[in-house]
Amino acid sequence: MLTIGGKKILLGISGSIAAYKSPLLLRLLIKNGAEVKVVLTPNAMDFVTPTTLSTLSKNPVNSSFTDIKDEQDNHPVWNNHIELSLWADFMIIAPATSNTISSMASARCDNLLLACYLSAKCPVFVAPSMDLDMYKHPGNQENLIKLKRFGNIILESEIGDLASGLKGKGRMMEPENIIKYLIRNLKNEFPLKEKKILISAGPTYEKIDPVRFIGNFSSGKMGFSLAEAAANLGAKVTLISGPSSSQILNSSINLIKVVSTDEMYNEILKYFLNTDIFISAAAVADFVPKEVNHLKIKKSQKLNEISLKANIDILYKLGKIKTNQYTLGFALETNDGDENAYNKLINKNLDAIFLNILNDNHNIFNSDYNQGKYITRKKSKSFELTTKLDLSYKIFEQIIKDS
Numbered sequence: 217m218l219t220i221g222g223k224k225i226l227l228g229i230s231g232s233i234a235a236y237k238s239p240l241l242l243r244l245l246i247k248n249g250a251e252v253k254v255v256l257t258p259n260a261m262d263f264v265t266p267t268t269l270s271t272l273s274k275n276p277v278n279s280s281f282t283d284i285k286d287e288q289d290n291h292p293v294w295n296n297h298i299e300l301s302l303w304a305d306f307m308i309i310a311p312a313t314s315n316t317i318s319s320m321a322s323a324r325c326d327n328l329l330l331a332c333y334l335s336a337k338c339p340v341f342v343a344p345s346m347d348l349d350m351y352k353h354p355g356n357q358e359n360l361i362k363l364k365r366f367g368n369i370i371l372e373s374e375i376g377d378l379a380s381g382l383k384g385k386g387r388m389m390e391p392e393n394i395i396k397y398l399i400r401n402l403k404n405e406f407p408l409k410e411k412k413i414l415i416s417a418g419p420t421y422e423k424i425d426p427v428r429f430i431g432n433f434s435s436g437k438m439g440f441s442l443a444e445a446a447a448n449l450g451a452k453v454t455l456i457s458g459p460s461s462s463q464i465l466n467s468s469i470n471l472i473k474v475v476s477t478d479e480m481y482n483e484i485l486k487y488f489l490n491t492d493i494f495i496s497a498a499a500v501a502d503f504v505p506k507e508v509n510h511l512k513i514k515k516s517q518k519l520n521e522i523s524l525k526a527n528i529d530i531l532y533k534l535g536k537i538k539t540n541q542y543t544l545g546f547a548l549e550t551n552d553g554d555e556n557a558y559n560k561l562i563n564k565n566l567d568a569i570f571l572n573i574l575n576d577n578h579n580i581f582n583s584d585y586n587q588g589k590y591i592t593r594k595k596s597k598s599f600e601l602t603t604k605l606d607l608s609y610k611i612f613e614q615i616i617k618d619s
Contacts, residue, residue, distance in 0.1 A: 220245065220248040220249060220250045220395070220398055220399060221248060221249030221250065222249055222250075223249075223250050223251070223305040223306060224250070224251050224252075224253075224303055224304050224305045224306075225245055225250045225251070225252045225253075225304060225305065225306050225307070225308060226252075226253050226254075226255060226300055226301070226303070226304035226306070226307045226308070226332060226336075226338075227241070227242060227245070227252050227253070227254045227255070227273075227307075227308050227309075227310070228254075228255045228256075228257075228307060228308065228309040228310075228312075228329045228332065228333065229254065229255070229256050229257070229260045229264065229269075229309075229310070229311065229329075230257045230259065230260055230309065230311060230312055230313045230315070230316040230329065231257055231258075231259025231260045231262060231263060231313060231315075232260075232263065232311040232312075232313045232345040232346070232388070233263060233345075233379045234310075234311035234345040234387070234388040235260050235263035235264045235311055236263060236264065237310075237311070237388060237390070237391055238264055238269070238310060238311070239264065239268055239269060239272055240391045241308075241310055241391035241394060241395075242254065242269060242272050242273055243272055244391050244392065244394075244395045245308075245395070246272065246273065248395060248399075251275075252273045252275070253273065253275045253276075253277075253278075253300065253303070253304075254266075254269045254270070254273055254275070254277045254278075255277075255278050255279070255300065255328055255329045255332055256269070256277060256278070256279040256328075256329065257279070257316065257327050257328075257329050258279060258280070258327060260279070261279060266279060278300070278328055279328060280327075280328055281297075281328055281331070297328055297331035297332045297335055298335050300332050301332050301333075301335035301336045301337065301338070302335075302337065304336065304338050305338055306338055306339050306340075306341065307332065307333065307336050307338055307339070307340045307341070308340075308341045308343070308394070309329070309333065309340065309341070309342050309343065310341075310342075310343035310345075310371070310388060310389075310391075310394065311343055311344070311345030311388045312342045312343055312344050312345060313345060313346060314344075314346045314350050314353075314356055316329070316330070317342065317344060317356065317359050317360065317363065318355070318356075318359055320333055320334075320342070320359075320363060320368075321358075321359040321362040321363055335467075336467075337467060337468045339367075339368075339369065339406065339450070340367075340368045340369070341368070341369045341370075341371055341394075341398075342360075342363055342368050342369070342370050342371060343371040343373075343388050343389050343394065344356075344360065344370065344371075344372075344373045344386075344388070345373065345386070345387065345388035346373075346386050347378050347379070347380045347382065347386050348378055348380070348382050348383075348384035348385060348386045349382075350386065351373060351384075351385055351386040352385075365444075365465060365605070366465050366466065367444070367447060367448035367465070367466045367468075371389045371394055371397060372389065373385050373386050373387055373388065373389065374387045374388070374389055374390065374393070375387070406449060406450025407449055407450065407616055408446060408449040408450045408451035408612070408616070409450035409451070410450075410452075411446075411450070411451045411452070411492045411493060412451070412452050412454075412487075412490060412491050412492050412493075413443075413446045413451040413452070413453050413454070413491065413492065413493045413494075413495070414453075414454050414456070414484065414487045414488060414491040414493070414494045414495070415439055415442050415443050415446070415453065415454070415455050415456070415494075415495045415497060416439060416455075416456050416457070416480060416484060416495070416496050416497060416498035416500075416530075417436040417438070417439020417440055417442075417443070417455060417456070417457040417458070417460065417462075417497050417498050418434055418435070418436030418439060418457040418458035418459060418460035418462070418498055418499070419431045419432045419433075419434040419436070419458045419459060419460075419498070419499050419500075419501070420458045420459075420474070420475065420476055420477040420479075420480055420498065420499075420500045420501045421458065421459055421475050421476060421501070422476060422477065422501045422503070422504040422505060422527065423476070423505070423508045424505050424508065424509065424513070424522060425508065425509040425510070425511065425512050425513050426509075426510070426511070426512055427512050428513070430501050430503060430504065430505065430524075431459075431501060432499050432501065433581040433582065434458075434460075434498070434499035434581065435460060435461070435462060435581060435582040435583075436457055436458065436460030436461075436462045436498075437460075437462050437582070437583070437584065437604050438497050438546070438580075438586060438604050438607075438608075439455065439457065439462075439495075439497035439498060440455070440457070440460070440462040440463070440464060441603075441604040441605045441607070441608040442495055442497055442608045442611065442612075443455040443464065443466075443469050444464065444465055444466050444469070444605060444608070445605060445608035445609045445611075445612055446493075446608075446612065447466040447468050447469050448466060449609075449612060451493075452468075452470075453466075453468070453469045453470065454469075454470040454472065454487050454491075455469050455470065455471050455472070456472045456474060456480055456483045456484055456487075456498075457471065457472070457473055457474070457498075458473075458474055458475065458480060458498060458500075459473075459475060477500045477501055477504070477527050477528055477530065478528060480498060480500065480530065481528055481530050481533070484530065484534070488534060488537070488538075488541065489537070489539070489541075491541055492540075492541065492542065492619075493541065493542045493543075493544070493615060493619065494534065494541050494542070494543045494544070495543075495544045495545075495546075496530065496531055496534075496543070496544070496545045496546060497546050498530075499546075499548070500527065500530060501527055502526070502527055503524040503525065503526060503527055504524065504525060504526075504527045505522055505523065505524060505525075506523040506524065506525050507523070529564075531543075531545050531560075531564040531566070532563070532564050534564075535563075535564045535565030535566065536565070538565060542567050542568075542615060542618070542619040543565070543566050543567050543568075544566065544567065544568045544569065544570065544611075544615065545560060545561070545564060545566045545568075545569045545570070546569065546570050546572065547560050547569055547570070547571050547572065548572045548573075548574055548580075549571065549572070549573060549574070550573070550574050553571050553573050553589075554571065554589070554591070554596075557569050557571040557589075557591055558591060561591060561592075561593065562593075567592065567618065567619070568590060568591060568592045568614070568615070568618065569590075569591050570588050570589070570590055570591070570611065571588050571589040571590075571591055572586065572587075572588045573588065583604075584603055584604055585601055585602065585603055585604065586601070586602070586603075586604045586607050587599055587600055587601040587602070587607075588607075590611065590614050592618060597614065
C-alpha cells in the first residue's frame with residue numbers, strides 16, 4: 217500500500233497569500249515520515265522565507281536556476297531541475313496560483329518551479345489558490361481540466377473566507393486535509409501502480425516501393441488514449457506506435473515509433489514477457505506485398521496487379537508464448553461482430569477483446585470518440601459513445617476487475 221512515510225516529496229510554492237500555510241504542510245509531511253525538498257517561485261518569497269522552509273525541511277531551498285553558494289568565489293552554481301524532478305516520488309504544488317496553473321497548462325517555463333514540473337516523471341498534486349471569481353473564470357477551469365488530462369491530481373479548493381473579503385470556493389485545501397487526502401486516496405488514485413503495461417497503437421505501413429505502401433485509416437488515437445489513461449492510473453507504460461500524428465501528454469510514457477508490422481512485432485517481443493498487461497490497439501496491415509520494388513514503379517510500367525501474402529499475426533504469436541499476461545485485443549467488424557470477435561478471442565488466446573462496429577452512423581477513424589463492447593469468455597459489457605480517453609478509463613476499470 218502507498219503511504220507518505222519514506223517518500224521523497226518535492227514541494228512547490230507559488231506567490232499566493234496561502235503560502236503562509238506551506239510551512240505547516242511541510243511540517244506535516246515530515247511528521248508523517250516524508251523527506252521533503254522545497255522549490256519557490258520568486259514571488260513566493262514575498263509571503264514565506266527560504267530560511268523558515270530550509271530549517272523545517274533540513275534541506276536547501278531553491279528559488280532560481282542559479283545560486284551563489286560561496287560568497288568568496290562569487291561564481292553561480294546551477295540548480296539542476298532535472299535532478300530535483302527525478303529525485304521526487306511525488307510533487308505537490310501548494311499553493312498553485314492562477315498564473316502558475318496557466319503556465320503549467322501551456323508548458324511555459326520561466327522559473328525553477330515550472331522547470332521542475334515540466335521535467336517531472338512522478339505524480340503531481342496541484343492545490344489551486346485564488347479568489348472566487350478568478351477560480352470560476354472559464355480560463356482557469358479550462359486550465360484545471362487540461363492539467364487533469366496531463367495526469368495531474370487536483371486537490372480541490374475549499375469553500376471559506378477569502379483574502380478579498382468574499383466567501384466562496386478558492387481557498388487552498390487546508391494542510392491537514394491534504395495529508396488526509398494523500399493517505400486516504402493515494403492507493404485509489406493509482407490502482408495500476410507498479411504495473412507494467414504494453415500497448416500497441418496506430419496503423420502499420422507495408423512498402424510497395426520507396427514511395428508507396430499498403431496501410432489503413434487508423435489514427436492511433438485509441439491506443440494513445442489508453443496509454444495516457446494507464447499512465448495517469450500509475451502504470452509504467454510502453455507505447456509502441458505505427459505512423460501517427462497523435463501525441464503523448466504524459467511524459468512518463470515510453471513511446472517507441474515503428475513503421476512496419478515486423479518492426480512492431482520485434483519491439484513488442486522485447487517487452488511482452490516482462491509485461492503485466494498487453495493491449496493490442498494497433499490496426500496492423502493484414503497483407504504485405506510478396507515483393508518490394510527497390511525503385512519507384514513508373515506509370516509506364518503498366519502495373520496491373522500487386523501480389524500479396526498474409527502478414528505476420530502478432531496476437532496469434534503472442535498467444536502461443538503468453539504466461540501470466542492479461543491480454544486485450546481490439547476487433548473492427550462490419551458484420552457478425554459478436555461472433556467474429558469471440559472467435560478471435562479464443563483463437564488468439566486473449567483474456568478480453570474490445571469490439572468496434574464500423575457503420576455509417578459513426579466512423580471511428582481519426583475521431584476523438586468511440587463506442588463498442590468489451591467481451592470476455594464469460595461476459596460482455598457495452599459502452600455508449602464517449603471520448604476515447606473516457607472510454608480508456610472504463611476499459612481499465614474492467615481490466616482491474618478481471619485481472
